[in-house]
Amino acid sequence: MKKSNKKLTSSQIAQLAGVSRSTVSRVINNYSNVPEATYNRVINIIKENNYYPHLSGQLLAGKKSKTIGFFWVKEKNCNSIAEDQLSGSYLVQVIEAAARANYLMLTCIVENLVDKKNVDYISKIFMQGRIDAGIFIGVNNNEPLINELVTNGHIIGVFDYYNPKSTVYNLISVNYEQDVGNKIIEYLYNLGHRKIALIHGNPSRYSSENRKQSFLSTLQKYNLPIKNEWQAIGGIYEQTGYETAKEMFRKLKSQSNMPTAICATNDAVAFGVYQALQGLDIKIPQQISVTGIDGHSHNVTPALTTYAFDYYKVFNSLITRTIAAIENKSQNLTTEFINGGLIVRDSCCCVDL
Amino acid sequence: MKKSNKKLTSSQIAQLAGVSRSTVSRVINNYSNVPEATYNRVINIIKENNYYPHLSGQLLAGKKSKTIGFFWVKEKNCNSIAEDQLSGSYLVQVIEAAARANYLMLTCIVENLVDKKNVDYISKIFMQGRIDAGIFIGVNNNEPLINELVTNGHIIGVFDYYNPKSTVYNLISVNYEQDVGNKIIEYLYNLGHRKIALIHGNPSRYSSENRKQSFLSTLQKYNLPIKNEWQAIGGIYEQTGYETAKEMFRKLKSQSNMPTAICATNDAVAFGVYQALQGLDIKIPQQISVTGIDGHSHNVTPALTTYAFDYYKVFNSLITRTIAAIENKSQNLTTEFINGGLIVRDSCCCVDL
DNA sequence: CTGAAAGCGCTTACAG
């Protein structure tokens, strides 16, 4: 099997096989009306010469690129290496989910969607006709760019994005289940906790806001106190969680106004809470129980009780349905909420009533 | 500024601006022979209509794609989440290095280069004319696919790959400095260590083999014992390092044939060594000193003394020089060895002579 | 079953 070291065109293959370019193209595209003998002759020439059609030609002639743009919007203030590593593992999961469906990812990491420069860069990629759809991770709910792209007819898949009013087929999203806060409060309630503090996430993210509402409505349901001093916005990172918790507990401790439990908006923030409590010499779980959300493995003592999600499932759902939208599959779900589950470890304990 | 929601072509822009497609193209490509008035008229129409040239057209007409293929070859037996996270952070660094130079990354994660299916998949991407070069991470030294692609004229950038005989301009690589083993042994020697064990990496990787040679030649230089029982191949992961070290020290302990120090081929393996020693109740560093290579942050007690590299530098060097090759920059270095430095922490101690 | 032709959206050498 000889391999050519210059790119052949379909004309040259046609010539070698003694057919027209039309027929070569029919073979490449598996048309049914090519007799077996012809098919074999052509396909052999193609293989012998290691021929693959030039993508630009195919694209101009109307084929799809089987490529998805992947736009990762970085968090501001994300200087935690641990977080970067998590981001990395998400990146890998998204890319692999696409690969399973034979799609390639054009990957693009962007600082923010505030600078017009970045927005234009992304628009350009869509306009260049090189991708069949775009995946976004790290965007605010109702980000204008997303709306614009969807309006212009592009297929967009977004992680953690929910607009209940959206009825278009080309805006796909995947979300966490909406009942997380409720499940965590119920767990703590059943352990006897009646004084529960909350650290909320970035309110512009759908999941953060949803968790907050779910936490609060469940506190209300059980008639538990909802105090301002027991709530704070702590970002979504270990560092921001640390700073928020440190400030919060410094005050609460001096005022002897301590809750018996604190729910963090995610695991990273929970680890920040650990640090803060350690600094103030408050014992987990003896003096305060702590919960997280996410289920990322992380060696920490005591092991964190958390509400865990299967991120493989999350990203697979997003990619699969985005590809279904590209390929016009009917009955394609426009959004999906992925259920998680509580993982009880060592960071919560009972409270005597 | 009105935004169109269907893609315009250069003809339509030409019509709107009252010029020919040629002129539109000259404006897009910044030709010097367009009078300012014409330029402004055309560029305004372009901006108003949010026009970007279709990439396929440009590519067929001979332009570059400003896109690099990124082929990440996964390790077999890589089931360590920590490792996956590291991989992820490398991925991010590579993609960001390209973005800094205004290149996009077509990212592709591949299980191995043994299956012909995977090799064909990669070949295809090169043949499709959609990338200007390819970056490979995770390949064996002298991998045949790399040779073939280079022979066929593609520009290839590889991490941890060195062929001193290569003279072609289109094979670019970045490597760790070659003197790492020597530096580590010298450090231990100066602490008084005379009995030093080694856990080598996967010999098909250039860096692993180079480290091994560097370790051994330095042991020889100081006339230190090189025993078979004090050497083993331990892969490059925590798990494989753990298994290897466990087996090694189980024997050595029972034979009272203990070294005073052990050098791991990288940090992940060193962490595996930690686990193994802990299981055998051997204290670090009191009973044995341990060293790593890499410099990844990881909370471990005692903190690991390691030979650290700046991965930002590593990947930036690779990407920058690969792009220079695409753009025909002369005097472009074909390979670069990145220097690291010893970071002394708590895992090594003095030995009385 | 199969070829000739049109068309996809660009760029650039050519001619004026």
Added chain:
DNA sequence: CTGAAAGCGCTTACAG
């Protein structure tokens, strides 16, 4: 300074 034309590599409706 600028337009008409050729050409890049494909696919597919059309005609036979």
